[in-house]
Amino acid sequence: MKRKFVFLLCFVILISPALAFSEDTIISSPLKDPGINSGERAVYRVESEEGVFLLKDNVEISEDGRYYIVESYSRTTKKVLMISRNTMFPVKLDIFADKSDYRIRSIKKVYYKKKLKGNAIPVISNFDSRFALRGFPFEKPRVLVIDFLTDDGGTRSSGFEISVHFAGEEDIDTGSRKIPCYVLEIRYKARGIVSLFKNMFPQTKVWYSIQEPHYMVKYENKGGQSENGDVIILITDYSGWE
Secondary structure, three states, rough: HHHHHHHHHHHHOOOOOOOOHHHHOOOOOOOOOOOOOOEEEEEEEEEOOEEEEEEEEEEEEEOOOOOOEEEEEOOOOEEEEEEEOOOEEEEEEEEEEEEEOOOOEEEEOOOOOOOOOOOOOEEEHHHHHHHHHHHOOOOOOOOOEEEEEOOOOOOOOEEEEEEEEEEEEEEEEEEEEEEEEEEEEEEEEEEEHHHHHHHHOEEEEEEEOOOOOOEEEEHHHHHEOOOOOOOOEEEEEEOOOO
């Protein structure tokens, strides 16, 4: 009976509906290709309420040259992200989660069927948003709005907005080196009755290297009601370091 339940659980996740949005119809994107080399490797130290562990990201370029393929490994989870080099918008995200006696696989695909607003960034999860923002227009900063896509094709609620703001420059000390960084703030804004829950929103910052290809150096999330609570992610090794 237990095995039957596990099989059904995996099956339901595998056939969950694709996101209702084709990349080919996108006219423009506020993001740009940061020029990541195929074979890029980065290692991060993660501190969260779940404990301390390492996160490893590997980046390759697809054979046709159109996409970045990002593989991210943590203790129990593997994520494989396909993201357009032209727009830095997600195309596909596979998540493999290992439990004690079974593995769950979740597949999400995005089909863009209409032109998006000039400052909109569609994302599937916090994972692909952190990678996509490597393409932020740091030289000419502008406020961007994040659209979290859902399985039914919806986007953010009209009473709730997530925006990305340029917050200057700062050196980050990793313990072995100081890295000059651009700083981005993720801000959460609520309207109407949703504003009553504004204390539930976290404070989130992301640091990217000023040096191209603007790899993520640090991520910090404080407060809010996320599953992991407070989270700090700090780079410990990078393939581009001498």
